[in-house]
Amino acid sequence: MNRFGIFQAVLFFVYLLVQVMLFKNAVFFHTAFCFFYLGYLLRLPVETNHLALMGVGFGMGFLVDLFYDSLGLHTMACVLIMYLRPYWLSVLTPQGGYDSGAIPGVAHFSLQWFFVYAVPLVLLHHSVLFFIEAGGFDYFWLTAGKVGASILYTLLVLVMVEVLFAGRKR
Amino acid sequence: MERIFLFIYQYRAFFTFLVLELVAVWLFLQNNQYQGARFFNSANGVVAAINGFSKNMADYFSLRQTNQALAEENAMLRYELEKRNRQLENIKSVTADSAIIRQYNFVSAKVVNNSVSRFTNFLTINKGSDDGLEPGMAVISQAGVVGKIKATSRHYSVVTSVLNVDVMISGVLKRTGHFGTVQWDGSNPDYIHLKYIPRHVKPVKGDTVITSGYSGVFPEGILIGTVSDVQLSQEAPFNLVIVKLAQDFRRLAWVTVVRNRLLPELDSLELRVSNFQ
Numbered sequence: 001m002n003r004f005g006i007f008q009a010v011l012f013f014v015y016l017l018v019q020v021m022l023f024k025n026a027v028f029f030h031t032a033f034c035f036f037y038l039g040y041l042l043r044l045p046v047e048t049n050h051l052a053l054m055g056v057g058f059g060m061g062f063l064v065d066l067f068y069d070s071l072g073l074h075t076m077a078c079v080l081i082m083y084l085r086p087y088w089l090s091v092l093t094p095q096g097g098y099d100s101g102a103i104p105g106v107a108h109f110s111l112q113w114f115f116v117y118a119v120p121l122v123l124l125h126h127s128v129l130f131f132i133e134a135g136g137f138d139y140f141w142l143t144a145g146k147v148g149a150s151i152l153y154t155l156l157v158l159v160m161v162e163v164l165f166a167g168r169k170r
Numbered sequence: 171m172e173r174i175f176l177f178i179y180q181y182r183a184f185f186t187f188l189v190l191e192l193v194a195v196w197l198f199l200q201n202n203q204y205q206g207a208r209f210f211n212s213a214n215g216v217v218a219a220i221n222g223f224s225k226n227m228a229d230y231f232s233l234r235q236t237n238q239a240l241a242e243e244n245a246m247l248r249y250e251l252e253k254r255n256r257q258l259e260n261i262k263s264v265t266a267d268s269a270i271i272r273q274y275n276f277v278s279a280k281v282v283n284n285s286v287s288r289f290t291n292f293l294t295i296n297k298g299s300d301d302g303l304e305p306g307m308a309v310i311s312q313a314g315v316v317g318k319i320k321a322t323s324r325h326y327s328v329v330t331s332v333l334n335v336d337v338m339i340s341g342v343l344k345r346t347g348h349f350g351t352v353q354w355d356g357s358n359p360d361y362i363h364l365k366y367i368p369r370h371v372k373p374v375k376g377d378t379v380i381t382s383g384y385s386g387v388f389p390e391g392i393l394i395g396t397v398s399d400v401q402l403s404q405e406a407p408f409n410l411v412i413v414k415l416a417q418d419f420r421r422l423a424w425v426t427v428v429r430n431r432l433l434p435e436l437d438s439l440e441l442r443v444s445n446f447q
Binding site: 073076079130134135 | 294
């Protein structure tokens with residue numbers, strides 16, 4: 001494994017631990033949840049192998065599920081967005097294609113591009129998560145509220161973390 | 171044959187997606203069966219240890235020992251009290267039966283992981299099968315009902331909280347004696363619903379709601395909460411009673427696990443009767 005691979009593996013566990021030890025307890029008004037670990041999945045390099053993406057999504061979802069006692073739930077949502085990610089990225093290809101090693105985040109692209117890229121995937125992930133957890137559409141407005149609030153919260157945290165850490169590197 | 175392999179190879183991403191998704195769905199369904207998935211939950215040693223560590227950071231160091239001692243004492247006193255109650259009941263009967271006197275046993279445990287914000291909430295406690303805990307046992311606190319054990323490992327157990335839209339327990343309006351079903355609606359962790367109280371009953375704000383003891387899991391008379399609102403629309407056959415929970419689930423630190431020694435007997439009797447019909 002090269003240095004980049006080791007860095008990615010360490011990052012995987014950093015995101016996981018921050019999620020289950022910090023953000024799991026930081027829920028606002030019983031509606032806004034932060035799924036910080038999505039940042040890792042969204043920010044894997046553009047040219048990552050499609051099968052590897054789904055494998056990583058499965059692993060991350062499964063480990064998060066162990067801590068949330070919701071076996072299979074996060075796994076389902078993660079595998080789904082990891083399956084759709086390459087198709088969505090190819091739709092959003094900028095003029096002249098992606099640079100090699102490009103990371104789909106605010107630092108490589110713009111804030112606007114990141115939102116266009118991330119919002120649909122995060123929306124899909126949260127919808128699958130909350131509607132399956134609620135066992136259907138019985139509590140539709142309550143669940144939709146949770147989805148909306150959680151999207152705002154998650155994206156805000158992701159952008160803030162990236163701006164903070166990317167700023168220091170460059 | 172070659173073309174089939176070529177076809178599968180061409181759409182390998184889709185097939186991988188399908189397989190992984192099916193595994194996830196299978197895991198999800200397994201976990202939702204009652205008492206299923208014994209290993210992959212937060213009673214697993216490593217997961218519980220990390221959860222416990224994260225929870226301990228929030229605890230005040232000096233208060234921990236005191237709390238533990240008090241909780242143990244509480245469990246012991248509760249056992250004594252229940253024993254005394256059974257003895258009093260038995261004074262009337264011809265012979266005192268020691269099995270009935272010692273029907274309930276109590277074990278105190280610390281909460282190492284808890285959630286109140288989701289539709290299906292669980293907590294993890296730091297006692298497991300080594301302390302005689304088994305799936306299905308009732309969990310209560312000093313204030314009132316908490317939930318039911320879902321799965322155990324050697325040193326930890328996962329408890330299905332009553333703040334779970336899938337959980338129903340039998341509750342009684344203490345003043346009138348009418349019983350109904352207690353179920354959470356998924357919105358506010360301070361309130362729970364008591365359903366199927368008939369129209370002619372008029373619950374009053376402040377009435378006490380307790381467990382009925384019908385299922386044999388919870389002892390009779392454990393506090394659930396007090397009535398805070400009653401909703402009765404024109405055409406509804408039943409009252410919808412909003413109950414303020416006695417236990418604030420956000421502050422749950424210590425719980426008591428109740429073990430009913432006579433539960434297998436009750437279950438096998440009821441099973442025999444239902445097989446007759």
